[in-house]
Amino acid sequence: MNPVLTLDHLNVSFATNNGEVSAVSDLSLSITPGECVGIVGESGSGKSQTFLGAMGLLANNGTATGRVVFQGQDLLTLDRAALNKIRGDRMAMIFQDAGTSLTPHMRIGDQLIEVLTTHKGHSRQAARQRVLEVMESMRIPEIEKRLTQYPHEFSGGMRQRVMIAMALVCEPDLLIADEPTTALDVTVQAQILNLFRALKRHTKSAIVLITHDLGVVAGLCDRVAVMYAGRIVEEAPVADIFAAPKHPYTQGLLKCMPRLDQLLDAELDAIPGQPPNLQNLPNGCAFAERCVNANTRCHNERPALRELSSARRAACHLLEAA
Amino acid sequence: MLSFALKRLAIAAPTLFIIVSLSFFLMHTAPGGPFDAEANLEPQIIANLKAAYDLDKPLFQQYLIYLGKVAQGEFGPSIRYQDRSVTQLIATGLPVSLRIGLSAIFIAAMIGISLGITAALNQNKTTDYVVMGVAMTGIAVPSFVLAPLMTLIFGVILKLLPIATLEPGGSLARTFPAIAPLTPYILPIIALAIPQVAIISRLTRGAMIEVLRQNYIRTARAKGLAERRVVWRHALQAGLLPVVSYLGPAIAGIVTGAVVVETIFQLPGMGRFFVQGAINRDYPLVLGIVIIFATAVIAMNLIVDLLYGVLDPKVKAGD
Numbered sequence: 001m002n003p004v005l006t007l008d009h010l011n012v013s014f015a016t017n018n019g020e021v022s023a024v025s026d027l028s029l030s031i032t033p034g035e036c037v038g039i040v041g042e043s044g045s046g047k048s049q050t051f052l053g054a055m056g057l058l059a060n061n062g063t064a065t066g067r068v069v070f071q072g073q074d075l076l077t078l079d080r081a082a083l084n085k086i087r088g089d090r091m092a093m094i095f096q097d098a099g100t101s102l103t104p105h106m107r108i109g110d111q112l113i114e115v116l117t118t119h120k121g122h123s124r125q126a127a128r129q130r131v132l133e134v135m136e137s138m139r140i141p142e143i144e145k146r147l148t149q150y151p152h153e154f155s156g157g158m159r160q161r162v163m164i165a166m167a168l169v170c171e172p173d174l175l176i177a178d179e180p181t182t183a184l185d186v187t188v189q190a191q192i193l194n195l196f197r198a199l200k201r202h203t204k205s206a207i208v209l210i211t212h213d214l215g216v217v218a219g220l221c222d223r224v225a226v227m228y229a230g231r232i233v234e235e236a237p238v239a240d241i242f243a244a245p246k247h248p249y250t251q252g253l254l255k256c257m258p259r260l261d262q263l264l265d266a267e268l269d270a271i272p273g274q275p276p277n278l279q280n281l282p283n284g285c286a287f288a289e290r291c292v293n294a295n296t297r298c299h300n301e302r303p304a305l306r307e308l309s310s311a312r313r314a315a316c317h318l319l320e321a322a
Numbered sequence: 323m324l325s326f327a328l329k330r331l332a333i334a335a336p337t338l339f340i341i342v343s344l345s346f347f348l349m350h351t352a353p354g355g356p357f358d359a360e361a362n363l364e365p366q367i368i369a370n371l372k373a374a375y376d377l378d379k380p381l382f383q384q385y386l387i388y389l390g391k392v393a394q395g396e397f398g399p400s401i402r403y404q405d406r407s408v409t410q411l412i413a414t415g416l417p418v419s420l421r422i423g424l425s426a427i428f429i430a431a432m433i434g435i436s437l438g439i440t441a442a443l444n445q446n447k448t449t450d451y452v453v454m455g456v457a458m459t460g461i462a463v464p465s466f467v468l469a470p471l472m473t474l475i476f477g478v479i480l481k482l483l484p485i486a487t488l489e490p491g492g493s494l495a496r497t498f499p500a501i502a503p504l505t506p507y508i509l510p511i512i513a514l515a516i517p518q519v520a521i522i523s524r525l526t527r528g529a530m531i532e533v534l535r536q537n538y539i540r541t542a543r544a545k546g547l548a549e550r551r552v553v554w555r556h557a558l559q560a561g562l563l564p565v566v567s568y569l570g571p572a573i574a575g576i577v578t579g580a581v582v583v584e585t586i587f588q589l590p591g592m593g594r595f596f597v598q599g600a601i602n603r604d605y606p607l608v609l610g611i612v613i614i615f616a617t618a619v620i621a622m623n624l625i626v627d628l629l630y631g632v633l634d635p636k637v638k639a640g641d
């Protein structure tokens with residue numbers, strides 16, 4: 001099956017007063033139709049910028065290079081109008097902070113309806129009908145009344161449901177969800193994750209789920225890509241990641257996952273040290289400063305992302321011999 | 323909304339009272355009096371004149387008499403314009419000032435907002451620098467420099483527009499008779515509007531740049547909306563909030579601007595009566611105009627607050 005999205009040697013960098021920030025470096029990844037891929041990594045590892053870059057949503061000082069092939073078209077070569085035909089329609093994105101991601105002075109209904117009137121040429125009435133349908137599947141109560149309200153009249157969880165509904169009204173082939181549960185409290189997080197589970201069963205859309213929490217990935221994704229300092233360091237089917245993580249960073253992440261026998265607030269930040277400065281990335285392995293297995297080669301030579309088996313890739317010198 | 327408006331009106335009354343009282347005592351403590359220029363008059367005549375305007379009574383009594391009149395909606399007779407009441411003078415001056423002031427603020431808002439949006443959408447590009455450079459000049463050059471300069475160029479040298487009169491004139495009026503009645507107002511309106519254009523465009527630019535950085539603008543773009551719709555539907559309303567709150571003080575600024583501009587252009591508006599009144603210690607005239615100005619400013623601020631509630635659904639007028 002042809003991939004729905006292929007990132008091919010994608011770089012995202014930002015021009016700042018203190019020099020260039022390399023947020024994403026030489027990143028290649030394919031998403032197959034219908035599959036759910038988790039993108040995991042610490043905060044600042046470039047997860048969001050990878051997909052914002054792919055959707056043409058970078059901040060003014062950012063540039064994306066490489067290729068972003070969506071259903072055969074390289075999005076980075078498209079002009080605004082051509083890109084606008086795709087995003088929101090065949091490719092949609094949900095953001096972490098639903099509280100600030102909805103326009104405060106527009107009624108929720110109008111914000112949903114405009115997606116359909118823009119892409120599908122629906123009349124307002126037809127669009128409203130479809131919006132009601134999708135809102136219902138998002139288990140939003142009192143929909144009719146809700147449509148006339150403003151974002152500040154919604155709870156955090158309800159706003160995130162609206163964001164998801166907004167992304168789904170056009171039945172996209174690819175849904176990118178950037179930390180959809182991070183800003184929510186635990187019970188609401190569970191509800192939203194349940195929605196995603198239902199979504200995965202009932203739609204044919206591929207899902208990219210960005211999260212810093214490996215636990216979120218576990219019950220939901222088919223495949224996981226682990227990012228560190230703007231690169232993918234390991235990619236594997238989800239079961240393999242949990243059963244046999246190969247990269248020392250993935251192993252570290254798994255070790256600091258919360259377990260049921262731990263207190264909720266227990267100290268989890270287990271990998272000591274900090275990720276490298278993105279303005280001045282090391283020549284060798286970006287993880288070397290924090291890696292227990294690091295040797296001189298690690299500090300001098302960057303490990304390539306190599307295939308370990310047909311479904312697995314990792315970037316670590318230690319794995320070369322195997 | 324209604325109870326909010328009523329509450330504000332209830333505050334307006336004491337505010338006006340304080341403004342009137344302060345102005346009254348400030349006016350009367352300023353040295354000199356209305357008849358100083360007529361020093362050659364007999365002392366007896368001056369005493370009679372003073373008695374006619376109650377100026378011979380103790381100050382506090384004068385104050386009470388004045389408050390009593392104002393409460394009945396009367397501003398008394400003018401001292402300087404002897405056969406006319408302050409109300410009559412205001413009735414001739416106010417329409418002139420309103421025409422100039424409101425046109426100026428309306429035009430300034432339209433142009434300023436358009437320029438501000440254009441600059442914000444082209445942030446740090448040539449268009450932005452040009453627009454903002456021009457705006458900065460507008461702020462730097464005050465009306466009292468701009469007005470004589472424009473009079474000189476368009477009135478005296480080019481003879482396009484009439485000067486120092488409300489009668490139509492100049493070659494523009496002869497070429498386009500349809501707009502002839504407007505010609506006397508063009509220069510004063512421009513002189514009054516230009517500094518406001520500058521301020522409003524800067525405000526709009528700053529606010530729009532801030533709004534365009536917001537997460538919800540990213541959402542709107544992610545939805546594939548045309549840039550036009552992103553700007554007009556998702557950004558503009560929030561971007562205009564600071565401009566709307568500025569319009570209250572701006573209208574107060576137009577009032578003081580009118581004093582300068584009407585004096586320079588010699589137009590019989592409130593501003594000129596105010597200056598004449600102040601120079602001649604025409605107490606009733608000055609106080610009458612202060613009351614009208616203060617009422618206008620309070621009313622405009624109320625309207626602006628109500629408008630704010632309409633633009634921002636989070637602001638429930640009344641909280």
Ligand SMILES: Nc1ncnc2c1ncn2[C@@H]1O[C@H](COP(=O)(O)OP(=O)(O)O)[C@@H](O)[C@H]1O
Nearest residue numbers: 014021023042043044045046047048049050059
């Ligand atoms: N506009 C910007 N200018 C400079 N650096 C930026 C900008 N936006 C993001 N970055 C940097 O890019 C890096 C990756 O960010 P991001 O992809 O948002 O991380 P995360 O993995 O938490 O989603 C961060 O270190 C951040 O500082």
Ligand code: SF4
Nearest residue numbers: 285288291298316317
């Ligand atoms: S390459 Fe070296 S430093 Fe990097 S993860 Fe592997 S062992 Fe650790």
Ligand SMILES: [Mg+2]
Nearest residue numbers: 047048178179
């Ligand atoms: Mg992020």
